[in-house]
Amino acid sequence: MNRFGVKIAPNVRSVLAAAYSTRSKNILRQRYQHRNKDGTFKEFNESITVVPKEFEQQDEYKNEKRVGQIYQDRYKKQQQAKQYLFTLKLSKEEIAESVEQKDVCEHRTQEDGTIQLEKSPYRKKQHQCIFCKYNVPLDYKNVQLLSQFVSPHTGLLYGQEVTGLCYFKYKELENTLFKARKLGLMPFFYKETVFVNDPNLFDPFKNNLKQIPDDYDKRKLNADPKINE
Numbered sequence: 452m453n454r455f456g457v458k459i460a461p462n463v464r465s466v467l468a469a470a471y472s473t474r475s476k477n478i479l480r481q482r483y484q485h486r487n488k489d490g491t492f493k494e495f496n497e498s499i500t501v502v503p504k505e506f507e508q509q510d511e512y513k514n515e516k517r518v519g520q521i522y523q524d525r526y527k528k529q530q531q532a533k534q535y536l537f538t539l540k541l542s543k544e545e546i547a548e549s550v551e552q553k554d555v556c557e558h559r560t561q562e563d564g565t566i567q568l569e570k571s572p573y574r575k576k577q578h579q580c581i582f583c584k585y586n587v588p589l590d591y592k593n594v595q596l597l598s599q600f601v602s603p604h605t606g607l608l609y610g611q612e613v614t615g616l617c618y619f620k621y622k623e624l625e626n627t628l629f630k631a632r633k634l635g636l637m638p639f640f641y642k643e644t645v646f647v648n649d650p651n652l653f654d655p656f657k658n659n660l661k662q663i664p665d666d667y668d669k670r671k672l673n674a675d676p677k678i679n680e
C-alpha cells in the first residue's frame with residue numbers, strides 16, 4: 452500500500468524480465484533440442500525413443516527396432532545419393548556426347564536452296580533507358596550524375612518523357628534525388644554551378660521516351676480526307 456492508500460501495480464520491468472527469460476529459455480531449448488552437449492547433432496529419433504529395459508526382450512519392441520533400423524538405413528541411403536548428386540562430375544567426353552552439336556550457320560536452308568531468316572531484320576529495337584543500357588548504379592552520393600537530370604533554370608527534375616527513363620529507374624532516381632537533398636548534398640531550387648557545363652545526356656525540348664517525327668503535325672494536316680473515309 453502506498454501512503455495515499457493506493458495499491459501499486461507490480462513492477463512492470465521485473466514482470467517483463469521474467470517473461471523474457473522464459474521466452475529465451477524456450478528458444479534456446481528449441482535450438483539445441485536435436486544436439487548433443489558437444490554441439491554434434493543427435494542421431495535420428497534418438498531424442499524420442501526412450502524404452503525401459505524390461506521391454507527390450509519383447510517381440511513387439513524387437514520388431515519396432517528392426518523397422519526403425521530400416522527407416523534409418525533408408526534415410527542414410529537417401530543422403531548418400533544426394534551427396535553423390537551434388538559432387539557429380541562428368542568427364543569431357545561425356546559432356547561432349549550430352550551436348551547437341553549445332554550447325555555453324557544460324558539460319559536454316561530449305562530444300563529449294565532459299566534461306567529462311569529466324570529473326571526479321573526490320574524488327575524494331577526495344578527502347579532501353581540509359582541506366583538499363585549501360586547498367587549504371589544509382590547512388591545518392593553521386594551528385595554529379597543526379598544533377599545531370601535536373602533543370603539548370605528551375606532546379607527541378609526533368610519529366611520521364613524528357614529523360615527517357617523507364618518507370619522503375621525514374622522512380623529510383625526520384626527517391627535517390629530526394630535522399631541526396633534531404634542529406635544536404637544537393638540544393639532544392641537550383642543546379643549546382645560546378646555541374647552546369649556538364650555534357651547533356653538528352654535534349655530537354657524533345658520527347659526522348661517515344662520519339663515522334665518532326666513532320667508529325669504536317670502529315671496530320673496534309674493527310675487526304677478520302678483515305679480516312
Ligand SMILES: [Zn+2]
Nearest residue numbers: 580583617620
Ligand atoms: Zn530502364
